[in-house]
Amino acid sequence: MVILKNIHVRPGERQMLRLLSIFACTVLLAANIFVRTPAADNAVVYFLSPAEGETVTNPVVIKFGVKNMSVAPAWVNADNTGHHHLLIDVELPALNLPIPANQQYRHYGQGETETELALAPGQHTLQLLMGDAAHIPHDPPVFSERITITVR
DSSP states (O other), X not given: OEEETTEEEOXXXXXXXXXXXXXXXXXXXXXXXXXXXXXXTTOEEEEEESOTTOEEOSSEEEEEEEESSXXXXXXXXXXXXXXXXXXXXXXXXXXXXXXXXXXXXXXXXXXXXEEEEOOOSEEEEEEEEEEOTTSOBXXXXXXXXXXXXXXX
């Protein structure tokens, strides 16, 4: 028998106990870590440019706007403050988890309010989503209308 924190377990049961412990810790962490930061009910994020239906050329200049909320770098943890995430050709992610980080979910964690991107020719959808210091959408979530642009 092996003693694990004063609990006697048989060698074959040790792996099961470890898995149960990891599962329990994961559930507890998820319940406590992914707490959403408050945002004002009237907070709005939107595109200054490009406009819905606009035809653009590369590099595509995208300017972000926000009302009734402050933009700050990702390390700033304060109510009604966040940073931009640009969603390209994707749906909104789960609004209770950190926003993915990849080519379709772009993070602007330095507090940027505009970007230049090279996009493939054709139609693209763009949407903005504010995230808090942990890249989790606020409560309530603050996201823009999805716009469609065409790149020549």
